Amino acid sequence: MPISSQPSMAPQLTPAKPLPLFLRLAELLARGIAAGHYQAGERLAPESELSLSLNASVGTVRKALALLESRGLLERKQGSGTYVRGREQDSPPSQTASRNIYEFFRLELESGGGLPSALLIDLKKVRKPAAVPTFGGGASPFCYRLRRLRFLNETPVAVEEIWFDARHREHLRIEDLDEALYHFYETELGFWISRAEDRLKVGRVPDWSPAQFQLAPGQACCKIERKAWSSGGTLEEFSNTWVDTRLAHYVARWS
């Protein structure tokens, strides 16, 4: 650390040693694939175009593409192109033995774990909001909007708002619903959630939040936006969850 003769000032930002170009390119493409910028089976731009758009030589682009092919992310066919490989391991129906009911419920108490449960605030059949992306294959113009208060071991930790397609049921009453919603989808509506994507933001507690929820409406809190797909690959559910992070946290474990 150089000793500056100048008066102490804002910390100097030093660039770290960058990764090799071909690795950065591979990383960029891999993250684009994970983010869904490319559909499964879609063809990438040819090497020559990628070379121009990514500002690297064809050879370097080739090295990045070859790396991703060796990882199984891409498939390269001579004379044809480079294609994005789908996730071809879509598991068969979830036996209750094989998978946890609340496997996709990512909230935990500070102490870890906790048993999820829910109280129903509101159930309403509504026209699909335009803001939400294409839903359930677009079969029905309607969807159900569900509002719930969620608990972990009797303590209210979140409120949530869920939309799911109405094509599976013409009518739906509160009594029909199961506390474990994904289990309800599977046993009553005939599809099951096999994939979900959560985006976490800072949001504000909605005004319909009940008094039981310790965080007052308008308060800043952690907001989870979720999209959930059935095994067929169609988007089945969209939801927002507002979490009281004094009591529980979103937990993600990676390996």
Add this chain to the structure above:
Amino acid sequence: MPISSQPSMAPQLTPAKPLPLFLRLAELLARGIAAGHYQAGERLAPESELSLSLNASVGTVRKALALLESRGLLERKQGSGTYVRGREQDSPPSQTASRNIYEFFRLELESGGGLPSALLIDLKKVRKPAAVPTFGGGASPFCYRLRRLRFLNETPVAVEEIWFDARHREHLRIEDLDEALYHFYETELGFWISRAEDRLKVGRVPDWSPAQFQLAPGQACCKIERKAWSSGGTLEEFSNTWVDTRLAHYVARWS
């Protein structure tokens, strides 16, 4: 099948289409190793000599050698040479082949994806804070504290503070660090992160946050607390990340 004008005669012997040169070279070397022409640990001739003796370009020789290295037959060390590997196969995850460098970096731009990079704000060797759980097996009472500004495609999206055990290095300078920290752990410190756990809360931007970070100190934002373990199961790293959720989000995908 061309019709010959000559009288029918013995079937014409046509040379089969040869394999690509780099494959034939790999085969040649692999068979040489199997036949015991080379001892385990022995150094091969340098690329330039192989290029001459095998009558192929350096690039082609390189491709063959890289193939054999990926198969575990050879080990290539920059500045040293290419060595024949024995039967014992204690290979680290072979950074480039196995997984994404930034596999555990869960931030994405609103549009999805983006290439991660980092600027270094500060690096300091400190006593382990009591608040942090047992660290690196408790071998050293010290750890390094690293502060960085993180980017996705040139836009600053987060600041982070990272602690990792000092037992791997007595001294550490800024220049030693790699931009991809987990990659640095693997290549320089001799362990690799195989598991991580993130807890998401609402926090406030720390006061040491540089001006480049668009969110002012004290502002409410999404805070990520991470613990990361090495393959041996020891906690190696603890970090906090404060995200400007107007620009990027924590994204988790489940299946």
Add this chain to the structure above:
DNA sequence: AGGAATTTGTGCGTATGTATC
């Protein structure tokens, strides 16, 4: 059917960076 255009595969040569000895 055939031929042109496109796209990846193979191979060559070179220059420069970086680690090792």
Add this chain to the structure above:
DNA sequence: AGATACATACGCACAAATTCC
């Protein structure tokens, strides 16, 4: 410090497979 050897990167030429007209 200098030489050696592998790593990265660029650019080009041609071959082979595919696609399209």
